[in-house]
Amino acid sequence: MKLLWGAGSCAIGIHILLEEAGLTYDTEQIDVAGGETRQAAFQAINPKGKVPTLVRDDGSVLTEFGAIATWIARQTSEIGLIPEDATEEARAVEVMAYVEGTIHGQGFARIFAPQVFEPQDAVHGKLGVRRQGRDIVERGFAILDPMLAAHDFAAGDRFTIADAALFYVERWTSKQQIALPVHLQRHYDRMLARPAIQRVRQAWGET
Template sequence: MKFYMTPGSCSTGIHILLEELDKAFEAYIVNLPAGDHFKPDYVAINPKSTIPTLVRDDGSSLTEVQAIAYWLGRAHPRARLLPEDVEGETRVIETLAFVVGTVHGQGFARIFATPTFTRNEADHEAVRAFGRELVEKCFGVLNDQLGVKDYVAGAFSIADPILFYVEFWADKTKIPLPANLQAHYKRMLARPAVQRVLREEGYNLASLGASA
């Protein structure tokens, strides 16, 4: 398989899943500031010009974090990355949708990609502030849902690396994590697969999780 990713982005969650599965794949860095995602070679495999993209063994491209994570879980049942019961699987998908669509798409996007929400520079600080407020509110919801469980579904699942990438962003942007999410983030940082991925993506593990 071929995995198109940007270090430190939402693709980190998928990178962790691939590492947890011990899957062989070729990694390709997509430089977003350089506009790599708009170049013809990339558009040919992902017309959406988004990351990540997973080109599977049959040559087909799969996009969207939720879809890639779900496919990895379903395609590798022995790894038990999805709950076996319908309720458990549904709750995992619910978490994926909330993290990617709201925490990332509405919250952190306002912080990281402020001009996409308003062209008026005078409004940028207000947009970023609202993004931070929304992220903190969402973290409160996720914190209550996680409770004292070690992982989102009780056992490690496809939802945990996806939750991790926004916890990681919170760490990098100094947004405080509620207690249960702090514990989850620290637990994820201790996983060998997560450590390998972060090193491969160029991060110093000693600088992460200081507040967790």
């Protein structure tokens, strides 16, 4: 299988899951900032024009962070990337969905691409949309923070798909001068110390 990824993108969460799962995979860097996801060649693979995109060994393509994460977790169920217990599984999916749908999809998306939300007013609109995105992100982190007070990981006492999702939004905060609440900062520091995450960051040329 091959993971299509882009520098700085949420695809790092999927790369981390592949590494944590110990699966065999290839990667291909896509020039997201340079617009490669909008080009015909990429859209022939994923018409949504997004990374992460996972091309499986049979040529079929998986898109959407949650779907790809779930599929990877199911390849190595013994590792517990999705908890066996139904309530813990629901908690992991709950955090992952909140990260993808709200903190990323509504919050950071407004910060990174305000023109998508306010195409009419190129200057003032962008500022307002970015502020709105920041509020959504900060509120989202404030909601998640108490959950990390009781546990080391996003959905309990072990690393799951939720941690991979939470990690990618935590790491977006520094360039935006958004302060992480205390328990999320500790979670982020714990994630940075994981060997799998260090290997991925090295592969991405970050360390």
